[in-house]
Amino acid sequence: MATPAAPTPPSGSAAGAGDAQPSLVESRSIDWVPLNERHGRPRSLFSLWFMSNAQVTTLATGMLGAALGANLATSLLAIVLGVAVGTVFTAFHSAQGPQLGLPQMIQSRAQFGYRGVVLICAIVVFSLVGFNMFNQMLGADVLTMTTGVDAGAGWYVLISGVAVLLAIFGYSWIHRTQSWLTALFLITFGLFTVVVPFVVPLPADALSLANFSWVAFLVQFGGAAAYALGWAPYVSDYSRYLPPQTNPGGPCSTPTAACSSARSG
Numbered sequence: 001m002a003t004p005a006a007p008t009p010p011s012g013s014a015a016g017a018g019d020a021q022p023s024l025v026e027s028r029s030i031d032w033v034p035l036n037e038r039h040g041r042p043r044s045l046f047s048l049w050f051m052s053n054a055q056v057t058t059l060a061t062g063m064l065g066a067a068l069g070a071n072l073a074t075s076l077l078a079i080v081l082g083v084a085v086g087t088v089f090t091a092f093h094s095a096q097g098p099q100l101g102l103p104q105m106i107q108s109r110a111q112f113g114y115r116g117v118v119l120i121c122a123i124v125v126f127s128l129v130g131f132n133m134f135n136q137m138l139g140a141d142v143l144t145m146t147t148g149v150d151a152g153a154g155w156y157v158l159i160s161g162v163a164v165l166l167a168i169f170g171y172s173w174i175h176r177t178q179s180w181l182t183a184l185f186l187i188t189f190g191l192f193t194v195v196v197p198f199v200v201p202l203p204a205d206a207l208s209l210a211n212f213s214w215v216a217f218l219v220q221f222g223g224a225a226a227y228a229l230g231w232a233p234y235v236s237d238y239s240r241y242l243p244p245q246t247n248p249g250g251p252c253s254t255p256t257a258a259c260s261s262a263r264s265g
Helices: 042-053 056-061 072-100 109-147 153-169 171-199 214-229 249-264
Strands: none
Touching (some): 042 171, 056 109, 056 214, 109 153, 153 171
């Protein structure tokens, strides 16, 4: 099926990409991004999707198999395969962003119609509300254990406030923040990765598949795949800011690499 052409820019707008600097406060929301506001390269999506996945919810999802008795080898195999299956569809959606310049849910009008997409959007909003509630609860627990301060709902307000502030300033500030966090994460957990095997030795059967459990494997596989697919409804919301002449392979492969490395790590 042929890929729909990018929307025609309104009269009076510039046709070139990257001619105008993005405004300080996000102004596009769910709108089409004009060609003169397109900027960036596919590699800029790496830190965005890496840090979106390198967080406590991902850690909790990766422990599903272990909770059912799976060892390291079984869990790692299930996670890698699940992430690979789920991320493929997410990556293809990302490739549509530069071509259409529209958020993912707005694009869905073509498949479901103006009325039919209402149900799809309601399902996505419901899932995102649940996802963010889960994130806030885990984040609040981490902050309580780290600081020793049990602020209760105060942690929810702080986490939500930071997220809303970033959303107001929008795309550019989200990218800057994720880039800083990626560097900090790689330095910190890079050291942990090197040190931990010497401090906490692995069990003798950790890398063996001799006691392979299909139940634990399938639960972990399903959790990893579903978690990866959960990003698909809005992945092109970020790639839509790239110039339309961007090679589709870039916005397709970059989220795949970022999400896979963060989830499998």
